[in-house]
Amino acid sequence: MTHRPVHVAVVDHGAGNLVSVREALEDAGSVVTFARHAPDLAGADALVVPGVGAAAPAMDRLRRQGLVRAIRSWAAEGRPLLGVCLGMQLLMDGSDEDGARTLGLIPGRTVRLAGAPRLPHVGWNQVERTRDDPLFDGILPDEDFYFVHSYAAVPARDAAAVTLATTVHGSRFVSAVATGSVTGVQFHPERSGRTGRRFVANWVGLVRDARRS
């Protein structure tokens, strides 16, 4: 039996900090490469779509880099994909932020957080699980994760089936989703201390298990 480490391709669409994403994934024992073009995905076991900022510029860059089609086929083939923050919002059909049409891997839209006392929602907040999932193994219900965003995804059909967790800032929003091989989190596990490192390790572990089966 071989113990080849899990190879994670992290999509680089030109905005934001990729250092911490790479550190967290490497801490979990995976090998990380950055994907700027579709061929860069070759040989990867899993894909991370990170990102901060607005949906439209991110989609423009992904399209120019030939990655929109590549990410859609990746998900269609049932391969593991994790969207973080903006990356989770891009999984939806579209965003109210700037009217962008996004990846459409999970039915729903991204909308501005309603009733928030202050925006952006910046800081540590509770991630309340709506069902048990191995992604949260070893993480206590009261451990906080770090958020920084003003918009959040609203899954449309089968919302209850895809929702893993919710968080309250003014109103309650969906902070984690999973359907098939696709996972999305609104928080930043790579910047959520030891709690976040555990979450990333759980995800990498699931990728490793999926590769074996």
Add this chain to the structure above:
Amino acid sequence: MTLRCRVIPCLDVTGGRVVKGTRFVDLVDEGDPAALAERYDREGADEVALLDIGAAPEQRGTLLDVVRRASRRLTVPLTVGGGVRSVSDMRAVLRAGADKVTMNTAAVNDPTLISACARRFGSQAVVVAIDARMRAGRDAGPGPAWEVVVRGGRDATGLDAVGWARSVAELGAGELLVTSIDRDGTRAGYDVALLRAVSQAVNVPVIASGGAAGPADLVSAVRDGGADAVLAASIFHRRLVSIADAKAAMAAAGIPVRPVLDVTVA
């Protein structure tokens, strides 16, 4: 079930070393920003700020190297400021491992920098630092109570600090780092009236800075000043107050904080 109030130790860096508040620290290595950043992470800091107070162009490479080394050792967010004058400066700092970037003098000189950076990287990555000084003659006549100063307090701008706060939030700043220049380094407590005026004027988060002497000041910045986060340098560097002490005092005052996890590593 609510957003926690953040405790943010701040590293003032020049020439690659932490320069403020390190004199009484006996460990030589504590002057290294990456080592200090890691220590605060371990001790329960919710975020770490690294401000390049030299910010001379020739130090640019040094700063990026410090950001890279600090970022790799942090598991919590890193906010970096000092000398960011363009979208491409900000891009370089983010790619070195910063999660947020603060701008101060450059934003006063050219407010469109705020909107350009917010469009490119999102408002959540743009923190505008406002250094404010209470006006001496405020009782004598009309005018703003606090004036914006730049270049480390050396130059007055004539801008009303509260009005400027409102403008930068409209331009796309996602957070404000509000420093009382009168209180900075004095340990006389935060300027709570300034914090209250700014936090009531905007609906983006406000970070309190300048003057913290002890846990009671952190509590008052939040409870009375309406701050969403508290930043301090020397009291943490000199171990006058630990992150855990700070959070215990805040929690006792009914302020929601992220608990400091047991630091024993499995």
